Amino acid sequence: xxxxxxxxxxxxxxxxxxxxxxxxxxxxxxxxxxxxxxxxxxxxxxxxxxxxxxxxxxxxxxxxxxxxxxxxxxxxxxxxxxxxxxxxxxxxxxxxxxxxxxxxxxxxxxxxxxxxxxx
Amino acid sequence: xxxxxxxxxxxxxxxxxxxxxxxxxxxxxxxxxxxxxxxxxxxxxxxxxxxxxxxxxxxxxxxxxxxxxxxxxxxxxxxxxxxxxxxxxxxxxxxxxxxxxxxxxxxxxxxxxxxxxxx
DNA sequence: GACGTACTACGATGTCTATCGTACAAGGCG
DNA sequence: CGCCTTGTACGATAGACATCGTAGTACGTC
Numbered sequence: 001x002x003x004x005x006x007x008x009x010x011x012x013x014x015x016x017x018x019x020x021x022x023x024x025x026x027x028x029x030x031x032x033x034x035x036x037x038x039x040x041x042x043x044x045x046x047x048x049x050x051x052x053x054x055x056x057x058x059x060x061x062x063x064x065x066x067x068x069x070x071x072x073x074x075x076x077x078x079x080x081x082x083x084x085x086x087x088x089x090x091x092x093x094x095x096x097x098x099x100x101x102x103x104x105x106x107x108x109x110x111x112x113x114x115x116x117x118x119x
Numbered sequence: 120x121x122x123x124x125x126x127x128x129x130x131x132x133x134x135x136x137x138x139x140x141x142x143x144x145x146x147x148x149x150x151x152x153x154x155x156x157x158x159x160x161x162x163x164x165x166x167x168x169x170x171x172x173x174x175x176x177x178x179x180x181x182x183x184x185x186x187x188x189x190x191x192x193x194x195x196x197x198x199x200x201x202x203x204x205x206x207x208x209x210x211x212x213x214x215x216x217x218x219x220x221x222x223x224x225x226x227x228x229x230x231x232x233x234x235x236x237x238x
Numbered sequence: 239g240a241c242g243t244a245c246t247a248c249g250a251t252g253t254c255t256a257t258c259g260t261a262c263a264a265g266g267c268g
Numbered sequence: 269c270g271c272c273t274t275g276t277a278c279g280a281t282a283g284a285c286a287t288c289g290t291a292g293t294a295c296g297t298c
Binding site: 011032034058059061062065066069080082083084 | 285286287288289290293294295296
């Protein structure tokens, strides 16, 4: 059944519209250490990153699960690019909905990492 | 022996020290609608509030549970005052650890409430 | 078409969590 | 002292979730 709608690359992923993003879901998505780490790396690179770029200490199945949670909560946007799936922060949508929130969380995460790493 | 801990009212509650507060735990505590509502009311009053002040749509057992999650994550401080248990935001500790985080979350919650309430 | 890479889907599992109900403890008040 | 108000403790329960393993799909390359 390769005749299905293959616009750009065949598969498309469901994303919540900007207005559908819920604060509680975003906070829940960010409250997992694994996912927070992913978000920090995405923010640091300020560019699309493939799922395989991340070397998380879990299996690929679990990695897929975490990326889905991030996508369905509206934190990241995912698109297929060939066999790879690229991930990017939805900074613009989040900043529009919740100004300063993402920066505060990223700053807090950096502070905590520095505090726990050095002391 | 028994005279040791009974400074004000006899019972004392375990709180995490400021350095023990973890960002992930704070985000998780705030990701529950019930608890986020409690935090919003506490921030609005800027004063101690008893547990019974909150009229949550759950039983008292569940309310106790939510307040414990907030306390153990370091978001609120609880002290006994007679039969009542007073609750206050740990704004100073949170602001010191994660500058701007609490304000961003509160602002985001207010924005979302306004958006969902008016639209 | 065959093969490898990248990621997914599904089922299983153990843990966590939000909820309830009932029984109980601590403190104020008549 | 009895009684009420306030909140706790404990057990139960249903749902969510993080994790895994295996099998499978989509895509690029040879």
